[in-house]
Structures are given as structure tokens and as C-alpha cells.
Amino acid sequence: MAFENPSREEIKTILEQVGNIAVVGLSDKSDRTSYMVSYAMQQRGYRIIPVNPAAAGQTILGETCYASLAEVPEPVELVNVFRRSEYCAEVAREAVAIGAKILWLQQGIISHEAADIAQEHGMTVIMDRCIKVEDSVTQAVRKG
Template sequence: MIRMAFENPSRDQIKVLLEHSHTIAVVGLSDNPERISYMVSEAMQNKGYRIIPVNPNADTILGEKSYASLKDIPDQVDLVNVFRRSEHTPPLAEEAIAIGAKAIWLQLGVFLEETAQIAQKGGLQVVMDRCIKVEDSILLPNGKPKS
């Protein structure tokens, strides 16, 4: 069997994903405002997304309760945004499937075919090696449509 190399969804598909994502769990969200994960998540929060931090070493980040893992989050999560090294992402894809997320998004520099295969097999949309803040700024410059 020939496996096709992973390709990110089209810009149109990413736009629809962002429009329909309201709650984003951010794995690896730092409580340090100098870190990229904090800056990106704060910008997304300011655009109208609910950000749920996944960081076992913090109580709250950006005014939201932080959870030790995805499976500890009591609320529905639409999208899982990952700020972890590529080799740590396959179990995160499995957790994202288990909690009923619609998509997993691996940030810029994070890419692993195995993670994409796990997530796609579980019915998730997959974006890898892209910055969610950059994509959101380009595709939804005026913010999220009111639903």
C-alpha cells in the first residue's frame, strides 16, 4: 500500500475549521507571558476563542483554569492546539480523539506523520507546522463571525 505524504487542509478548509472552533485546548501553554505559546493563546483569546490551558504545573493561565491533561477538561473542546515537541504528539492525537475534539493543530515546527495518521484515523482534521494565530489573522482578519 502506498501512503500519501501528509498535506495540510486548504486555506478554505482551515478558515471553516477556525470559524467553527470556539473552544481551543492548548497543550503546552506556558504561564510565562514571554513564551510564544502564551502570546499566541492570548491573541486567540482576544479574537474571541475560549482558551483552555493544558499545563500540569499551573493553576490558571490567561484567566482560565489549567488542566493536567486533555482528558481532565470537563467541557467540550473543538480544537486541540499543541505546543510540544513532535515526538510527544502521538498520545495527544489519541487523547484528542478520546475527548471528542474535531481537530488537532500542531504549531509551527511541530510535524509528525504518525500523529496525523492517528488523528485522521480517529476522524480528526489535522493541521501541522502552521501557526494558528497567523492563519487566523489572514483568514479571519475581522474576527470570528457571530454564531
């Protein structure tokens, strides 16, 4: 069966109800897309938890950065991924292992293997969509 993202209404509900967001591949460089998107989401009130082995132990966006999802010491509901497609299946396995509910692959990232892994374990999967753009759309709908 072909992959299909949740409807805009379902995405809106997810973003309204989500707790902690772990961002896999969050860069400590402010000119990178992962940083800009995560910063915008943080400014909108979302809790961002950085996950990047190259920056583990550092602080990004005022939060401690972890080397892996397994090292995050608190529950993570949504895993937002800024990694190349070939790394996403492993991220999906890690997300399943920590009990995350949603796997979100950012715009331009498609991994049917990762989607299959996550969906087999009851996770909601969103692929090839920017969380910041989707949140902007839901914010506009809420205000409109």
C-alpha cells in the same frame, strides 16, 4: 500517502466555526510563544483552555489549567499543540479519546504518527502552521 494540510479556505471555515480550543503546552510565562499566541487568540474571541501538567490548578489567561485533556470538564473541539514532535502521538491519542474534531500542531511541529492517529479517527489535522497567523489571514480575508 503524503500529509497535506487543509486548504486555506478549509482552515478559514474551521476557525470561523470552532468552539473551545484546548492548548496543550500552554505556558504560564508571558514571554513564551504558546502564551503570546493563545493570548492573541483569546483577544480575538476564542475560548482558550490551558493544558499543562506543570501548571495544573493554576490560572493562565484567566482560565483554569488542567493536567491533561481528559481532565477538561467540557467539550473541546480543537486541540492546539505546543509540544515537541515526539510527544504529539500521545496528545493525538488523548484528543481522540475526548472526541476533539481538530488536531493542530503549531509551526515547527511535525508528527506523521500523530496525524495518522488523528485522521484514522476522523479528525482534521493541521501541522506546522501557526494558528494565530492563519487566523490573521482569515480575518484579513473577511475584512477585505
